Amino acid sequence: MNGARTLAGWLTDPPEDAGLVAGAERTRLALRALELGLPTARDEAWRYSRLEGLAEEELMLAGEGPAPTAPQLTALTPEGVRVDRVVVVNGRLMPELCEIGPLPAGVGFGSLRAMARAAQGGLKEAADLLERLDSLCRPDQRMFSALNTALAGDATGLWVPDGVRLERPLLVISLVLPGADALLTQPRLLVVIGRESQASVMEAHGGFGPTPYFCNAVSEFQLGAGARLEHLRVQRDSPAGRRVSGAFLRVEAGAHVRSHTFTTGGRSVRNEFQLELAGAGARGEVNGLALLSGESVVDNHTHVTHLAPDCESRQTFRSILAERSRSVFTGRILVARDAQRTDAVQSFAGLLLSDTARALARPQLEILADNVKCTHGATVGSLDPDSLFYLRSRGIPKALARRLMIHAFCSDMLGRVRTSEMINPLDRLVTRTLAEQA
Amino acid sequence: MLQIHNLHASVAGKEILKGLTLDVKPGEIHAIMGPNGSGKSTLANVLAGRDGYEVTAGDVLYQGRNLLDREPEERAGDGIFLAFQYPVEIPGVPNLYFLRMALNAQRRHRGKPEIPAEDFLRLVSEKLKLVHLEDGLQKRAVNEGFSGGEKKRNEIFQMLILEPRLALLDETDSGLDIDALKIVAEGVNAMRSPDFSAVVVTHYQRLLDYIVPDQVHVLAGGRIVKTGGRELALELEKCGYGWLTQEVTA
Ligand SMILES: Nc1ncnc2c1ncn2[C@@H]1O[C@H](COP(=O)(O)OP(=O)(O)OP(=O)(O)O)[C@@H](O)[C@H]1O
Numbered sequence A: 001m002n003g004a005r006t007l008a009g010w011l012t013d014p015p016e017d018a019g020l021v022a023g024a025e026r027t028r029l030a031l032r033a034l035e036l037g038l039p040t041a042r043d044e045a046w047r048y049s050r051l052e053g054l055a056e057e058e059l060m061l062a063g064e065g066p067a068p069t070a071p072q073l074t075a076l077t078p079e080g081v082r083v084d085r086v087v088v089v090n091g092r093l094m095p096e097l098c099e100i101g102p103l104p105a106g107v108g109f110g111s112l113r114a115m116a117r118a119a120q121g122g123l124k125e126a127a128d129l130l131e132r133l134d135s136l137c138r139p140d141q142r143m144f145s146a147l148n149t150a151l152a153g154d155a156t157g158l159w160v161p162d163g164v165r166l167e168r169p170l171l172v173i174s175l176v177l178p179g180a181d182a183l184l185t186q187p188r189l190l191v192v193i194g195r196e197s198q199a200s201v202m203e204a205h206g207g208f209g210p211t212p213y214f215c216n217a218v219s220e221f222q223l224g225a226g227a228r229l230e231h232l233r234v235q236r237d238s239p240a241g242r243r244v245s246g247a248f249l250r251v252e253a254g255a256h257v258r259s260h261t262f263t264t265g266g267r268s269v270r271n272e273f274q275l276e277l278a279g280a281g282a283r284g285e286v287n288g289l290a291l292l293s294g295e296s297v298v299d300n301h302t303h304v305t306h307l308a309p310d311c312e313s314r315q316t317f318r319s320i321l322a323e324r325s326r327s328v329f330t331g332r333i334l335v336a337r338d339a340q341r342t343d344a345v346q347s348f349a350g351l352l353l354s355d356t357a358r359a360l361a362r363p364q365l366e367i368l369a370d371n372v373k374c375t376h377g378a379t380v381g382s383l384d385p386d387s388l389f390y391l392r393s394r395g396i397p398k399a400l401a402r403r404l405m406i407h408a409f410c411s412d413m414l415g416r417v418r419t420s421e422m423i424n425p426l427d428r429l430v431t432r433t434l435a436e437q438a
Numbered sequence B: 001m002l003q004i005h006n007l008h009a010s011v012a013g014k015e016i017l018k019g020l021t022l023d024v025k026p027g028e029i030h031a032i033m034g035p036n037g038s039g040k041s042t043l044a045n046v047l048a049g050r051d052g053y054e055v056t057a058g059d060v061l062y063q064g065r066n067l068l069d070r071e072p073e074e075r076a077g078d079g080i081f082l083a084f085q086y087p088v089e090i091p092g093v094p095n096l097y098f099l100r101m102a103l104n105a106q107r108r109h110r111g112k113p114e115i116p117a118e119d120f121l122r123l124v125s126e127k128l129k130l131v132h133l134e135d136g137l138q139k140r141a142v143n144e145g146f147s148g149g150e151k152k153r154n155e156i157f158q159m160l161i162l163e164p165r166l167a168l169l170d171e172t173d174s175g176l177d178i179d180a181l182k183i184v185a186e187g188v189n190a191m192r193s194p195d196f197s198a199v200v201v202t203h204y205q206r207l208l209d210y211i212v213p214d215q216v217h218v219l220a221g222g223r224i225v226k227t228g229g230r231e232l233a234l235e236l237e238k239c240g241y242g243w244l245t246q247e248v249t250a
């Protein structure tokens, strides 16, 4: 007996040491996840994600994993710069791989379980952080959130008190390294940035090997008034991997968040973004770039809610699609009655590199305020043959010319990243992915 | 240098070039004039290797070798340069980055090492002066937001950097003011040497005051219908093409 079970099997009888909350709350969430159930083929919001057969699949609950190889670790790590990092393999924190240097007073970064112990020991910040768990990801309505909280092995937490500016980016590397058995992993990140504080947080997710896995990631971010956060997320999955990842962001008055997600590979990747502009003058930027080939599918869902006046939101999504890959973008903007002078922009562009690739954009605007600027646009096209000929006529070989143009198509996405340490690693990733696809 | 014999080519199933013959020797400059739609750009595009043109008969030798089975980038590497009638804007590709990539690709093609960065920059600032283009433009994306005249001068600038053996200039003078016209002509004249040739497509004899051609051809109805010296251009300017096309159909 190898111990693999279905999702329902795990939820019905969770192992002792699983879950981020204890006792009755965990039992309640596990039951809630069972009630909500996995999305079915009839579920309109999920019809493009490929989760078929997941309910029947026997999965190991992530546990002890092999030590990652150096390239797996460094693929997404900036070279020659110090960053503080947490490394998670198959849902378990690897203390020997973590590098957390001295941080400013009051800042907490690391295992949420360790923080829970510290909270029991009387550390107030740890208790405050834990209190925010689940406050944005709607575990009572969202099955994948309930599943994550009920079964995750551990989580990464970041607490930045008021008025602290973190100089170095913080990195969470989260790898899925399945052995012979299919795997369920549930990375979790909880970030609270205090008033007028500033941080840059990067999540590097990678899945390797031929064994199937299902990765259910949840990240919650709360920004106090006047705070600044840049959130970078890179997801590089194997063709056998399926991923649902949710980023839940709440931004208080005058605070700014920029969130960038780079997706490559994967059999099916569902990215959900929930952005709440909760205080006057808040600003949120959500960017997504996908570089896909083979049979990969990316299903991006955004849900941007303007709750307060004078807020600005920007959603920019780009997909570069080779072979038989697919991209769906469903962008929802909700402007509440009080959110006067909202400025919301949404754009999607798809670049099809083959006749069999497909891209679909579905804007959904719901505007209840009357003084609002809200625009959206979507384009889907292929590489311009005139530009390609122009480049070739100057001596640039066809494959290189194509890559140059593809890179140009997404260069503005890289240009949006402000954390300078991360620009080169991202550029390398994009260049390498394009080279592999060409 | 370039020998075109009885070239027939069609676009979208329509025959545009109908038996064109032209011989350009090393060091020579040939001007091609002719009415709109007569096939001048078609000829330039066929020579540069653009997709969508079907050669149905005839042959083209470049430096003694069949040109038509070569890829566009190979032709460029072998020294052919096309200055586009309508230079393309390519957002997201910085001009200098593109140009350095092109130069290095051509050098690799010729078995030469890549140009060191500082040599490239020196070359750029030297040639920019010749075409009176501001440095700032080169940091922008290829031709993006360039004025019509800037685009044309940028073509000449690229030619000066890439140093082709055979330049095909497709109406590089169109839309230029008199100063810009002189700049373009100076650019071409700077290239003149016993092993540089050019085919200059133009509607205006004025350009030929500055770039003195060895021969002037009239292309009409897909063929060279008349060839002469500089004075032919003057005649055309005065009398138009009407009398020539009548000669052809007669
Ligand atoms: N891609 C195309 N599809 C269809 N017809 C084309 C295409 N390209 C060129 N043609 C046609 O071929 C003919 C010759 O065009 P070409 O551009 O070579 O003329 P030209 O001599 O350069 O004219 P101009 O002086 O106006 O630049 C024209 O009738 C044009 O409409």
Ligand SMILES: [Mg+2]
Pocket: B040, B041, B042, B085, B170, B171
């Ligand atoms: Mg023309």
